[in-house]
Amino acid sequence: MAMTRTPVRRVLDYTVLSVLAFVFALPALYLFLGSLKPSDEVLNGLSGFLPTHLSFDNYTAVLDSLNSDSTGYFWQFMGVSVLLSFVVVTGGLIVNSMAAYGLTRLKWRGQNAVFTLVLLLMLIPFESVAVPLFYMFNGQRNTLLIQALPFVANAFAIYQFHTFFKKIPTSIEEAARLDGAGPWRTFFAIIVPMSRPVFASVAILTFLIQWGSFLWPVLMVSDPSVRPLPLEMSVFQGQQPPDWGQILAFGVLLVLPVLIVFAFFQRWFVEGVASSAVKG
Amino acid sequence: MKTVESAQAAGPDRAQAVSSAPPAKPPRPARGNRDRLHGLLMSAPAVVGLIAFVGIPFGYAVVLSFYNVRLGSPLEPAFFGVEHYRRLFTDPDLSGPFLRALLNNLTFAVVVVPLQTGLALALAILLNRKLKAIGLFRSFFFMPVVFPMALVAVIWRLILARSEQGLLNSLLDTVTFGNWGAFDWLGDGLTAMGSIIVLSVWQGVGFQMVILLAGLQQIPGELYEASELDRASRWQQFRHVTLPGIRGTLVFVAMLTSVLSFRVFDQVYVLIRGGGLDEDATRTVMYQAVTTAFDQNDIGQASAVTVVFFLIVVALTIVQRRVVRPDNED
Numbered sequence: 001m002a003m004t005r006t007p008v009r010r011v012l013d014y015t016v017l018s019v020l021a022f023v024f025a026l027p028a029l030y031l032f033l034g035s036l037k038p039s040d041e042v043l044n045g046l047s048g049f050l051p052t053h054l055s056f057d058n059y060t061a062v063l064d065s066l067n068s069d070s071t072g073y074f075w076q077f078m079g080v081s082v083l084l085s086f087v088v089v090t091g092g093l094i095v096n097s098m099a100a101y102g103l104t105r106l107k108w109r110g111q112n113a114v115f116t117l118v119l120l121l122m123l124i125p126f127e128s129v130a131v132p133l134f135y136m137f138n139g140q141r142n143t144l145l146i147q148a149l150p151f152v153a154n155a156f157a158i159y160q161f162h163t164f165f166k167k168i169p170t171s172i173e174e175a176a177r178l179d180g181a182g183p184w185r186t187f188f189a190i191i192v193p194m195s196r197p198v199f200a201s202v203a204i205l206t207f208l209i210q211w212g213s214f215l216w217p218v219l220m221v222s223d224p225s226v227r228p229l230p231l232e233m234s235v236f237q238g239q240q241p242p243d244w245g246q247i248l249a250f251g252v253l254l255v256l257p258v259l260i261v262f263a264f265f266q267r268w269f270v271e272g273v274a275s276s277a278v279k280g
Numbered sequence: 281m282k283t284v285e286s287a288q289a290a291g292p293d294r295a296q297a298v299s300s301a302p303p304a305k306p307p308r309p310a311r312g313n314r315d316r317l318h319g320l321l322m323s324a325p326a327v328v329g330l331i332a333f334v335g336i337p338f339g340y341a342v343v344l345s346f347y348n349v350r351l352g353s354p355l356e357p358a359f360f361g362v363e364h365y366r367r368l369f370t371d372p373d374l375s376g377p378f379l380r381a382l383l384n385n386l387t388f389a390v391v392v393v394p395l396q397t398g399l400a401l402a403l404a405i406l407l408n409r410k411l412k413a414i415g416l417f418r419s420f421f422f423m424p425v426v427f428p429m430a431l432v433a434v435i436w437r438l439i440l441a442r443s444e445q446g447l448l449n450s451l452l453d454t455v456t457f458g459n460w461g462a463f464d465w466l467g468d469g470l471t472a473m474g475s476i477i478v479l480s481v482w483q484g485v486g487f488q489m490v491i492l493l494a495g496l497q498q499i500p501g502e503l504y505e506a507s508e509l510d511r512a513s514r515w516q517q518f519r520h521v522t523l524p525g526i527r528g529t530l531v532f533v534a535m536l537t538s539v540l541s542f543r544v545f546d547q548v549y550v551l552i553r554g555g556g557l558d559e560d561a562t563r564t565v566m567y568q569a570v571t572t573a574f575d576q577n578d579i580g581q582a583s584a585v586t587v588v589f590f591l592i593v594v595a596l597t598i599v600q601r602r603v604v605r606p607d608n609e610d
Binding site: 010013014016017020021024025027028030031034042043044045046048095096098099101102103106107108109110111114117118121123124125127128129130131132133134135136138149150152153154155158182183184187208211212214215218219229230231233234237238244247248251254255258259261262266269270 | 451
């Protein structure tokens with residue numbers, strides 16, 4: 001880092017980085033360009049990269065073709081994804097941060113046992129409970145509730161909040177307590193406002209995972225009216241013959257919300273991912 | 281609510297806690313009692329949720345794996361003993377695809393773990409510099425991480441398309457002056473897994489890169505300055521300063537990647553169902569679990585697959601904890 005750099009080295013660094021970044025960006029570039037091109041010019045060898053005949057026709061065509069009860073409505077897919085993400089993220093922030101505070105900063109009997117239980121449950125990936133959940137909740141298939149509920153409580157989120165809370169000096173809480181604040185008020189009025197970074201990074205990581213969620217919808221959703229975007233992506237790309245322009249336009253509409261969130265909250269994103277891993 | 285709480289929390293019990301009269305049992309100040317109730321209340325929603333949606337289903341998976349269970353079957357679930365497990369490993373009809381899935385996951389992990397970790401480390405080192413616009417470059421390499429896997433699969437379906445018009449085929453054709461033609465990257469048993477590996481690494485490497493970058497930034501700059509005074513070459517610096525400095529992070533990343541590589545499902549499912557991906561060469565353990573439960577409606581058998589999957593992941597996680605612990609404790 002502190003290495004001395006000559007102008008030559010700097011030019012070299014930029015060249016290497018630019019070439020790598022360009023190669024890395026090609027698939028994404030292909031996605032965005034293709035979504036703006038006539039369908040027969042997308043899968044067309046290297047000229048798929050030529051920015052010819054650009055228009056938003058594919059986007060309007062996606063909205064037009066996904067516009068009936070049998071296919072589902074585009075805005076419905078989008079709405080379902082937004083709603084599920086909102087519920088999982090906000091619900092998760094509330095219950096997981098509360099649990100982490102109760103388990104980290106309050107003293108009660110059984111606390112260690114419960115915390116150990118949470119750590120053990122953190123070992124169980126969703127994949128290994130998907131099949132029994134599918135069996136247990138078969139009566140709730142095609143509902144919004146069962147799509148969101150299993151992901152609200154999250155052991156890893158509790159763990160992330162825990163690592164943050166345990167570093168807050170006890171003197172801050174003691175002062176609040178002396179001023180007469182109970183544990184709930186101490187938590188919501190003192191701890192939450194000073195823990196914004198961890199809330200931001202947990203929120204963003206949760207959103208990222210929830211937005212792309214695929215396995216659970218595959219098992220639980222067949223009705224287009226409650227189908228989230230990634231599942232519809234796989235349905236939409238399976239059409240015969242494939243209309244590539246429209247498929248890519250659909251893809252852009254699927255990724256755009258996360259890209260926007262990423263653009264605005266990048267710092268939290270990267271810091272959250274990195275800190276939870278390095279310090280965990 | 282607020283007034284009640286603040287009234288309770290007022291001075292007295294604080295004073296009590298400090299003065300703490302000599303008790304027979306360990307002192308339990310009043311505040312502790314109140315904390316006990318509130319601690320429990322605050323933890324309850326998440327803990328109940330975890331038990332309901334992770335703990336119980338997990339136990340249930342183990343139970344179901346010993347029963348013959350089907351959805352909508354008029355028959356009562358029958359006890360099956362270890363029959364499902366026996367079938368997974370010895371019944372030719374079932375063990376064929378299942379062992380292939382295990383092998384595929386293993387191949388994926390063996391290639392992806394070193395490849396992705398190495399690439400992530402190279403990128404992290406390249407990006408760990410004080411250059412203008414370095415943040416922009418970092419975002420560039422991180423960007424694919426935000427792409428949903430279902431979409432990544434679709435983009436690469438086009439890149440690897442089997443016709444001469446496929447992007448990769450077309451590129452190779454140009455480079456070889458028209459001697460390449462068409463090749464079915466996804467459909468050919470030899471290249472199908474390679475294709476899945478490439479698209480997965482493209483999507484995931486930014487994640488590992490960011491973790492490693494954070495690890496690199498924790499190495500004190502003085503170490504590099506000192507090594508420069510000692511006239512260390514760049515390679516020596518890498519060997520003796522950088523590598524030891526991020527050993528813990530590197531091991532963590534490698535282990536994380538190996539666990540993730542056993543969870544592979546989305547891209548394989550999308551491309552087998554709609555992209556002409558060779559099923560046998562790319563089926564994974566999770567793919568087996570889903571098809572067994574969903575398409576064959578064999579919940580008991582699928583649960584057994586799930587349990588085996590879990591044992592593999594736990595084994596990997598335990599190894600990870602063991603390896604990372606010693607030098608990563610704060």
